[in-house]
Amino acid sequence: xxxxxxxxNAGRExxxxxxxxxxxPLEAPPQSVWPQLQVELSRSEQHLQARSARRHRHWLxxxxxxxxxxxxxxxxxxxxxDTSNQQPVTASGDQPTATSTTTPSPDANExxxxxxxxxxxxxxxATASDDTVISATGDGLREALTGRVQYVDxxxxxxxTSPNTQLPLWRERVLLLRRLASIESSEQLLxxxxxxDDSQLVMAx
Amino acid sequence: MIPVTTHSTFAIDVxxxxxxxxxxxxxxxxxxxxxxFERPVYTLALxxxxxxxxxQEILHDxxxxxxxxxxxxxxxxxxxxxxxxxxxxxxxxxxxxxARLAYVEDVPEPVEDEPSTLLxxxxxxxxxxxxxxxxxxDATRSVLWLYHAEGYTHEEIAGLMQRSVSFSKSQVxxxxxxxxxxxxxxxxxxx
Numbered sequence: 064x065x066x067x068x069x070x071x072n073a074g075r076e077x078x079x080x081x082x083x084x085x086x087x088p089l090e091a092p093p094q095s096v097w098p099q100l101q102v103e104l105s106r107s108e109q110h111l112q113a114r115s116a117r118r119h120r121h122w123l124x125x126x127x128x129x130x131x132x133x134x135x136x137x138x139x140x141x142x143x144x145d146t147s148n149q150q151p152v153t154a155s156g157d158q159p160t161a162t163s164t165t166t167p168s169p170d171a172n173e174x175x176x177x178x179x180x181x182x183x184x185x186x187x188x189a190t191a192s193d194d195t196v197i198s199a200t201g202d203g204l205r206e207a208l209t210g211r212v213q214y215v216d217x218x219x220x221x222x223x224t225s226p227n228t229q230l231p232l233w234r235e236r237v238l239l240l241r242r243l244a245s246i247e248s249s250e251q252l253l254x255x256x257x258x259x260d261d262s263q264l265v266m267a268x
Numbered sequence: 269m270i271p272v273t274t275h276s277t278f279a280i281d282v283x284x285x286x287x288x289x290x291x292x293x294x295x296x297x298x299x300x301x302x303x304x305f306e307r308p309v310y311t312l313a314l315x316x317x318x319x320x321x322x323x324q325e326i327l328h329d330x331x332x333x334x335x336x337x338x339x340x341x342x343x344x345x346x347x348x349x350x351x352x353x354x355x356x357x358x359x360x361x362x363x364x365x366x367a368r369l370a371y372v373e374d375v376p377e378p379v380e381d382e383p384s385t386l387l388x389x390x391x392x393x394x395x396x397x398x399x400x401x402x403x404x405x406d407a408t409r410s411v412l413w414l415y416h417a418e419g420y421t422h423e424e425i426a427g428l429m430q431r432s433v434s435f436s437k438s439q440v441x442x443x444x445x446x447x448x449x450x451x452x453x454x455x456x457x458x459x
Contacts, residue, residue, distance in 0.1 A: 075389035084417040189365035220427040
């Protein structure tokens with residue numbers, strides 16, 4: 064469909080939306096965040112060095128954290144496996160209508176459910192995350208898992224990734240997010256229990 | 269590989285030596301990379317979130333994540349594409365947090381075969397265009413910006429936003445139409 068001719072009155076031309084948006088000037092932040100980043104990067108470097116030096120004393124604490132981390136996913140598995148009451152979802156993620164005549168493939172159903180669970184877990188992590196108290200062990204695991212989630216995200220959005228690998232990638236993403244959720248839950252349990260081991264709990268700021 | 273386009277505001281070549289220094293933890297190298305990409309990251313976050321304070325937080329979070337994970341950059345796609353991916357993910361994660369658990373798929377509206385991509389002449393005025401964009405719903409504005417300004421495909425946007433391809437297409441159609449209406453109102457008001 065071509066644009067209405069009324070745009071041409073007064074000698075002015077219509078504008079392609081992509082051109083118009085790309086021509087919009089870059090914005091500058093009200094203030095540079097570099098000074099803050101510099102401090103945090105330095106602190107992070109010191110934190111990594113200190114953690115490395117104490118690592119051998121933390122094996123017991125790590126085992127306890129992992130035990131908790133292993134227990135919490137059961138909760139999530141129970142939650143996520145209880146999908147029998149959910150509405151089926153098509154490959155495009157749309158709810159099927161009464162006039163639908165095709166049945167979505169099992170893979171498409173699973174992919175849609177994985178995407179839903181992924182978004183739910185991410186939203187939960189975003190709201191439940193407490194950055195004021197971070198344990199040394201949990202922080203390391205969280206960093207590692209977050210890095211793996213980013214790696215999986217890059218593969219998912221890579222146009223060269225085969226459609227056949229989307230399902231295993233989304234399974235991996237959900238698995239990683241469940242682990243992150245379990246760590247978050249463990250952190251909160253430790254914080255609530257008032258664990259006084261200051262080698263295990265450090266204030267982030 | 270990470271999706272890349274040629275017209276992105278992020279499309280800045282970073283010398284290999286600079287990247288190598290950053291991988292070794294050089295603070296001056298970090299700072300130089302920060303200076304190169306400060307505005308593109310902030311602008312992307314601002315366009316997606318529509319809020320200057322949140323965009324500033326995303327700039328901080330993105331850069332911190334970038335520097336802390338720079339070792340995981342594989343080098344098989346442009347560095348700026350990798351950074352843009354982190355910035356987009358951070359911004360969209362913030363949008364999802366804003367919407368809490370409202371992750372259920374929208375019912376897509378029918379998309380025209382060849383929807384018009386033209387806007388009224390008022391769109392040539394960047395301030396009016398940006399103001400009109402601000403009045404679009406978050407998801408619509410984000411999809412429109414990622415598709416038209418950053419050159420992401422519908423498939424890539426679907427992956428980024430954890431939605432379907434049809435969602436992306438319908439948001440682009442809806443957003444373009446709404447933007448046209450808003451700018452036409454501006455045209456009439458100015459006449």
